[in-house]
Amino acid sequence: MNEALPPGSVIGILGGGQLGRMLALAAARLGLSCHIYDPAPAPPAAQVAAACTTADWEDAEALEAFARAVDVVTYEFENVPTAALDRIEAIRPIRPNRRALATSQDRLTEKAFLEDCGLAVAPHAAVSSRDELGAALEEIGTPSILKTRRLGYDGKGQARITDPARADAAWEAVSGAPSVLEGFVEFGAEVSVIGARGVDGQVACFDPGVNRHEDGILRTTTVPAGLPVALLTDAVLLTGKVLNALDYVGVIGVELFVTPGGLVVNEFAPRVHNSGHWTQTGCAICQFEQHVRAICGWPLGDGARHSDVVMENLIGADVDRVPELAASGAALHLYGKAEARPGRKMGHVNRITGPA
Amino acid sequence: MNEALPPGSVIGILGGGQLGRMLALAAARLGLSCHIYDPAPAPPAAQVAAACTTADWEDAEALEAFARAVDVVTYEFENVPTAALDRIEAIRPIRPNRRALATSQDRLTEKAFLEDCGLAVAPHAAVSSRDELGAALEEIGTPSILKTRRLGYDGKGQARITDPARADAAWEAVSGAPSVLEGFVEFGAEVSVIGARGVDGQVACFDPGVNRHEDGILRTTTVPAGLPVALLTDAVLLTGKVLNALDYVGVIGVELFVTPGGLVVNEFAPRVHNSGHWTQTGCAICQFEQHVRAICGWPLGDGARHSDVVMENLIGADVDRVPELAASGAALHLYGKAEARPGRKMGHVNRITGPA
Known part of the structure; x- marks a missing residue:
């Protein structure tokens, strides 16, 4: 499958959480439909997808029927069991590829790979x-x-x-x-780059954003990052290096520490990434559409940033702020989750802070 | 129902074409789900909605079951039969209201209403x-x-x-x-204003766009309109007048002729409008989300324009240009329609032409 999938094609998505949901919404804009696979019944993505299979990762029959029902398979989280991927890949291509997935699934393999790319790690x-x-x-x-x-x-x-x-x-x-x-890496800031690579090897990166965490969970991402241009250019270039080394197809999220000695790669996620949600409001083409374009063999879209944005996650009881946030002039995104448990990502808010 | 519908609520949409589809996508962003009612099987909106009823406008039982299954009802086209609306309204509120619908359904009533508002008509x-x-x-x-x-x-x-x-x-x-x-009205340009009014009477309008038609079908909408500011201000003010006079809730599309003697109102559509599609790429909150916010009793969103945009409709065989358009850097929207008949709206393209 080297040609672009035509409108009407079906994308299979492993995992039906908020990332799968926003991928499905982006796919719909391009006239593509989605089929979700998730062991949990009625996942958030199923509300906006044309089809949903509820079955375990060990259900060979369900996995194979799913694979046959779609044109290409992607995933919204990197811990899909290997045996499930084997069954699917015998029938349909998985993008990003297995190597990207295997590399990111194992911290030691990941670090060895990044060092092989000539990049600094902890x-x-x-x-x-x-x-x-x-x-x-x-x-x-x-x-x-x-x-x-x-x-x-x-x-x-x-x-x-x-x-x-x-x-x-x-x-x-x-x-x-x-x-x-x-x-322990002493760092002044954490930056992430959302990059994309097409089937034809075309690479495009969104502007790097600076992340702030609370209790180990991403709280905000801000663009522009407010860091030296040379450093941000380095961040984008090393993301391109990672994408090419993995012969990657799709969107990747690369997390970097900014240290006195330069950039240190923390880890990468072979999928759309929470720190890229700002692109929904700051760019004509967001990370979700960019991923859909890449895995379907379409040309990458224009990820140029037209606005400065602060993205804020809504976690657990933050969802109680929805009435106030709805009136704040910001762009609100809610994931359709019924129950707001502590630490659970319920939505996010993108606030335009000025023209780019 | 004067309070805001909470996330998880269900919007019933009469008609499942591209407008219903884009309303459903906008509703999903806010954690709201949609139930489509359409006599045609598998309409475009059903692919991204949680539920779809396929039944005639005369099917009283289906209409009543639909109404009971949703929290508020809206429509994507203004020619819903009156008897169907009566059945629904006995069970759930319809927004925009029946008066807006009745007024726009009859050209003579519409013109009389506009004249009563002190506006010029043909x-x-x-x-x-x-x-x-x-x-x-x-x-x-x-x-x-x-x-x-x-x-x-x-x-x-x-x-x-x-x-x-x-x-x-x-x-x-x-x-x-x-x-x-x-x-016949001699006009130099056709402008349209996409306005919105909330349950609380709050009014917000997007920047007016200038429309170009071909063979009676909208071809492009361009913002900014490139017309005198005083004239565009008049256009926005008269839209507010129409919204208030109708005690309107939701998004309206008002089409205006720019004549040597001033603005002449051509007609209004009591719904989201093709000439407002540019807002998906030019504003943080698009017309579809604005409509959803209004009919659900939410505060209106910030419709400020961050970018200049040209929207171009893809009609019939225009869809053959999708591969080229996908590579053009523009934001592409396809409606999930299988067959490209002449005159059929298949999608649209929003091209950012500069910062606002």
Whole structure:
């Protein structure tokens, strides 16, 4: 499938959360329809998609029927089980490709890949036993963070180590799973680049945004980032390097630390990314449409920024602010989730702060 | 229902064409879902709506079940049969209200209403018989246009009269239906204003755009309109007058002729309007979201224009230009229609031409 999928084609999306939902809305603008696959019934994306399969990741029959019903498959989260992907890929192409997915699924593989690209990453060491954790702590020092190589669905599996004597507790916190010990990176800012690469190798990046987190969850992304142009250009160029090295097709989100010694790559997500939501209001073509265009073999769209934007996530009880936010003049996005649990992303707000 | 409908509420939309589709996409952004009612199976809007009823306008049971399944009802075209509206309104509010709909459904009522508002309309006379046509021609003169008071679903029922001797042919062309003879208005430009009014009476208008037609179908809308500011201000003010006079809730499209003597109102459509599609790319809040906000009792959004835009309709075989347009850097919108018949609106393109 090297030609552009014509309007009327069907995109299969693994995962039906807010990212799948906004992909489906973008696909609809281009006359493409979406089929969601999600183990949970009635996921947010299903409300705006032409079809939805509710089945487990182990349901071979459902996976194969899903694959046959669509023209191309993409995903809204990177932890889709490998066996499920194998079944689907035997029938339809998966974009971004398996290598991008496999690389991002394993922190150690990811760091090795980024270093192979000539990019700076945090000092780190592989840890597969309690003994190796001791050796790694001697090499990397403290403060450092022990992280499981693979993420569970709940995003847990991290332990901060400020004192080598607390190594046992950290090893317990990751349940003895294969892990990476990462040295603490002193950074002044976190920047992310939302990049895209087409089937033909065309690359386009949105302007980098600066991120602010609270309690480990993205709170705001601001563009322009207010950082030196040379640094932002570096950020865009290294994103292009990653995209090309992976022979990537689709949108990627690359998170970078701005340190006194230059940019350090934190990680990348092989999908549309929360820090790219501002593009819905700041650009003629948003990250979701850009992803749809790329995976369907269409030319990439114009991601030029026409406005300065601050994106703010609405998390948990933030949703109670909706009446006030609706009246604030900002562009409001709600994900159609019925229950506002603490830490749950319920929506976001894009506020134009001026012309670009 | 004077309070704002909370996220999760359901909007019923009468008609499932492209306007209904784009309303459903805008509603989804706000966490609202849509239920489409359309006599035709699988209409474009159904692909992105949570529910769709396929039933005739005469199907009382289906209409009542639809009304009970939703929280508020709106429409994407103004020729919904009155009896259907009566059944629905007994159960749920219809917005914009019945008076707006009734006024716009009948050209004579519409002109009388506009004149009552103190606005200029084309010279015209009621024609309900062949004899009255003769008298009207003496009063209005030629060239003039005989138009049926009510539109059929096919948008036909017009005859241009350049010579009073051809009156018989014109009378036949409108099948002897109650009609209006309109004098020809010499105009330099056609402008339209997309206005909105909330449940609380708040009024907001988008910047007026200038329209170009080909073969009686809108071809392009351009903003800014490139006309004197005083004239555009008048256009916005008179739209506000119409909205208030009708106690209107929702988005309206008002078409105006720019004549040497000032603005003449051609007609208004009590719904989102093709000439407002540019707002999807030129404003943070588009006409579709503005309509959804209004009919759901939400505050109106910020319709300020951040960019200059040219909107071009894709009609019939224009859809063959999609590959080229997709690569043009413009924002493409396709309506999910399978068959490209001549004159059929298949999509549109919004091109940013500069900062506002």
